[in-house]
Amino acid sequence: MNWNTLLLMRQELVLTTVILILLVVDVIVKNKKSLNIIAILLFGIYTILGFFPSGNNELFGGMYKNTELIFAFKNILNIGVFLITMISVSWVNKKMLPLNKVAEFYALMFSSYLGMLFMISAGHFLMLYIGLELATLPVTALASYDMFNRKSSESGIKLLLSAAFSSGIFLFGISMIYATGGSLYFNSIYGNIAISYLSIMGLFMIFAGLAFKISLVPFHFWTADVYEGAPTPVASYLSVISKGAAVFVLMILLFKVFSNFIDLWIYLLYGISILTMFIGNFFAIRQTNMQRFLAFSSVAQAGFILLGFLSADQVAVSAVVYFIAIYVLSNILVFAAVQSIGLASNKYNIEDYNGLYRTNPLISIALMFGLFSLAGIPPIAGFFGKFFLYTAAASKGFYLLVFIAVVNVTISLYYYLIVVRAAWLRKSDNPIQFYKSDIFMKISLVIVSTALLVLGLFSPFYEYIFSISNI
């Protein structure tokens, strides 16, 4: 290993440095408010660094690897985290500034993200496991960060317990794979593991551990309670970054490491996809709290993502990666709107949004864009995300599943439109008062809305993802 190969993991190294700097600066700087800007700047530099090209290579004997696709995926998530950082500022200023916990918040979030980077780049099960733990533990702290709010504490402890439980199962699965495959390196397991009772058990336990993160049914129960109680920026982080990273890892495991199990897992995904879409939708319909509503909506979206897995080829990879890129943006947009409204008025229920358009037209437009994109209404990018997922499933002849998915999109349209209707058409005697968002919130809302519109019409992005999509 020399300097050049070490540069391969420069993202992880730089991010670690960023975290350390943040902790040090926290001690030095007197004006705690400026820590927000420092965090954004540092993470911004880190994000930009990600756009310098990188090589295809492995490190530490295959424990860590980087390919063009992994690199691009990290960039997508980088942008997501960057946007969440910008959005967090107003929340942090209001709730954490008085407690002097500004830098901590960002340091924890970036640490968790560091874990995800290792997860994505892992080439070894233990590396994956450590990444997974590093990704989870700081988030449990973040979820209970709103310390005078009982719901937030509840959310933290529930996440901690559920995550611990799922980690246990995940580790158990890994040990079985080691028992049957004789190695923990992805490269050595790939093609060398026979289908047996034990390996099936191992595979599905590992699957369960990741499905927990993606919140697939029946491993999704924590989602609603945690999202509802967690601070909004943390909920959005969980719903897009955490989920996206886990989906990507699952894709690597299923398409590459366990590719000879395809006849088994493809039916598992088929079934789970249907279950997840339906359960997510059925629960989402009845919700009144926005964050809880978005939790179930994100469960249902996870079901759609599985649709893309079914073709198990280049089309599948590009469809899923593209969908996640769009999903990251759309969900962040909606969460940002929810957070900004929640902070200004302390209202989180759908009913409270009645008459929003009359008092705050711009935030209503952003909210509508996000929801339309989640629902998949053309020409907003969300439509193309879903479209490519259908194409992937249909290309292998899963027409029935595509049909079921379309039925589910219709159901989801209903509840997304309920929110839009509340904001745009309903009248209210006591609407949310006009308020002004801070500059970071404004910038991120504008960036994301524009990106959603442009990506819907701008095809080279998909073509690029398609061209690098080989696992």
Added chain:
Amino acid sequence: MLEYTLLILLIPVFLFIFLGFNFKRIKEPVSGIIGTVGLGITALISYYTAYLYFSGGINGAIVDGHYAKVYALNTVWIHFSQTLHIDMGILLDPISAMMLIVVPTISLMVHLYSIGYMHKEEGFTRFFAYLGLFTFSMLGLVLATNLFMIYIFWELVGVSSYLLIGYYYNKPSAVLAAKKAFIVTRFADFGFLVGILMIGFYGKSWDFGVLTSEEFITNLSHTFGPAFMGLSIITWALIFIFVGGAGKSAMFPLHIWLPDAMEGPTPVSALIHAATMVVAGVFLVARLFPLYYFMDEGAALNVVAAVGTFTTIFAAVIAFTQYDIKRVLAFSTMSQIGYMMLALGVSGYDGHEGVGFMASMFHLFTHAMFKAMLFLAAGSIIHAVHSNYMQDMGGLRKYMPITHITFLIGALAISGVPPLAGFFSKDEILAAAWEKNFVVFGTGYLVAGMTAFYMFRLYYRIFWWKDTKYEHTPHEAPKTMTIPLLILAVMTIISGFFPFHNFITADGKPFATHFDWIMVGASVGIGLLGILIATIMYKKENILSDRFAAAFGLFYKWTYNKFYFDELYMFITKKIIFAKISTPFAWFDRHVVDGTMNGIGNGTVWISKKIKGLQSGRVQDYAMYFLSGVVVIIMIFWFFYN
């Protein structure tokens, strides 16, 4: 290097968005000036591009001495298979380069003219925003690289036409006309879509470069034999595509929307319903010309020729009897587009054989200039007299000299009097028809005379006839309106001398044309005859025309009522389709379809109510579900593995 061509599309769409979003903030002349300047820049870029293309300044424009297709830009937009994908791009070839001259020129003139014409109209800015949208769509249509892209812009053109016809939205007749135009063309577009899908399914490509390439067509003719009524499936697809083209180009029997579309402001009629959008059908056939010509030995092309020939005489007959000056021009437009269609229909492919193709494009070009001018002149007359009807006019030559001269030039041009533009193009069309088919030629020849007659009937009734007493003395239009008229008049005078046969031909190779003096004499002769008869009948107020009308009696009444086609369509839609077919369907929809949907909706709500207990809020329950999930999955797959 050619990326800048994207600006040709971006500037108009920017104008649309900018003016559309600020239509309350930007006040009267400003929005007109912004629109005109923007369009002026677009026009300059377009001219430059066309010049580069024709002069061979673009790489790959001239290959082995003939003009080839150049993809200025092309990206895959939606990907279906290796060969079948929807692209977005800009295609340059002789006809699109020619349209790059026609569309921005007319649009620019109309923008300028509208500053005067729309003065003090409500929604001035909105009008210019719509014009921007239309220009964008029309340019996208002509520059499209593939069938699907052309379809998208085709519909956009339809929408902007709808918006502009219905511009006076508080006037019921305008709203009706807008709806009619949209529905009729939309109905035709259904045929277009079916054709596109058939081509995609059987031909496996939508790209124009592929579709018109020789090996592709040979391949197709070998693969697809006669399928239905002795024609191959591809020929049927082409006929379906032509249905779409016939709808936009107001060919019989889908012509009924065009006369009503005259409810829109006159500049709109000049831009959309005379020069650009209505020739989209001709453009479409020209675009796919090799496919039309070679498949089944031109079976689909014969359909084009037949429809064109019938429409040209049909519309000319109706134009004899109309009194609304804009409608006379509308029917004349129909008739002239029929001319272009029939020229395409009788055209060959190689060298001089392809004179019909060249003549059709030539006529498209010259017609756009003089017909837009005639409409703009009509607009200036209506602006002065405040009426559309020729009974309210007469003797206007004294009051409006510039309008008078330009209108006369236009009328002479369309009648085929040398050396004006219409003479050259019309002569080529007749020559092409002469070589191919006598019926087509005979009809075309007759129509040439009829055109001269009804145009001069119009001219004399407006400018001579009698000295009408006007309530307000009519006066010449403002400069913004007369300047475009004069520019177009110059174009009308000189555009006939463009050597089209060197640039725009079916196979891209230049060929030599020669004047057939007998043909020239014959076509000029019949034009002059028509003018002569019109002069006798209409120069001074007299009762000759009434006598003729009385002599033809029933036929006159028929013609006056446009052969009752509107009534026929009304009968079919209201009495047959709505009453006999739609009503039962509506019942089915309301009770069975809605019932099922409501059932599903209620079922969903019911289920979600029943299962809410699962989400208990207790972590131990969640762990329980988690574990059972894992166990059940493992059990199931163990069972299968067994």
